Amino acid sequence: MDAVVKKFPDLSPTGRPSRQEAEAAVETLLRWIGEDPAREGLRETPARVVKAYEELFGGYRDDATKALGRTFEEVSGYDDTVLVRDIDFHSHCEHHMVPVVGKAHVAYKPDGRVLGLSKIARVVDIFGRRLQTQESMTAQIADAIVEALAPKGVAVLLEAEHMCMSMRGIRTKGSRTITTSFNGVFRDDKDERDRFLMLVGQRG
Structure with missing residues (x-):
C-alpha cells in the first residue's frame, strides 16, 4: 500500500472539512483577490471549484498498488x-x-x-x-x-x-x-x- 494511503487511512469526510466549509474557503479566496463572490458569474464558483477538486485530487482515494x-x-x-x-x-x-x-x-x-x-x-x-x-x-x-x-x-x-x-x-x-x-x-x-x-x- 502506498505511503499516502498509509498516512491517511480514513479518507471519509470524518475529521475533514465539510463540503460547505470547503466552499466557504474558496469564497474567502475570491474576496482576498479582490472579487465579489456575490456577482452573477461567481455565485456558483465555490461549488464548482470543490467539485473540480474532487476529480483533480481523486488520487488520494485510491491505492496505487491495489490498482495494479x-x-x-x-x-x-x-x-x-x-x-x-x-x-x-x-x-x-x-x-x-x-x-x-x-x-x-x-x-x-x-x-x-x-x-x-x-x-x-x-x-x-x-x-x-x-x-x-x-x-x-x-x-x-x-x-x-x-x-x-x-x-x-x-x-x-x-x-x-x-x-x-x-x-x-x-x-x-x-x-x-x-x-x-x-x-x-x-x-x-x-x-x-x-x-x-x-x-x-x-x-x-
Whole structure:
C-alpha cells in the first residue's frame, strides 16, 4: 500500500472539512483577490471549484498498488522489456497548487509475470491526481510497480512543464523538467538503461 494511503487511512469526510466549509474557503479566496463572490458569474464558483477538486485530487482515494491488480504468468517465455511510453498526466505542484502537465514513460523487465498495460497508465494517473513534486511522483510510480510485480527492473521517466515556472516567478514558458527512477537491471546495467532512454527518445 502506498505511503499516502498509509498516512491517511480514513479518507471519509470524518475529521475533514465539510463540503460547505470547503466552499466557504474558496469564497474567502475570491474576496482576498479582490472579487465579489456575490456577482452573477461567481455565485456558483465555490461549488464548482470543490467539485473540480474532487476529480483533480481523486488520487488520494485510491491505492496505487491495489490498482495494479492481477498479474499474469502466461507470457510464452517473454522476458524482454515492456515499455508504455507517452502516458499523458496532469498533476499539481505541492508548493503553489498550480498545474504540472507532462508525459510519463514506464518500463519494466518481467520476472515470469506481467501486468495489464492499462494498469500502468492508471498508476500514473493516481499519483498525478495528488499534490506532488515531480521527483516524488517518479519514485512513487516505480515503487508501486516493484511492490506489485517484483520484476527484474523498473525504469520511469517523467517530462513535464510546471506552471509555477511558466505562469509566475521567472515565467520560463516551454521549459520542461525531466526526472528518472531506475531499479534493478535498469540501475545496474548501463546497456539496459541506455536502451530505455533510446526507446523513449532521450538518447540518439
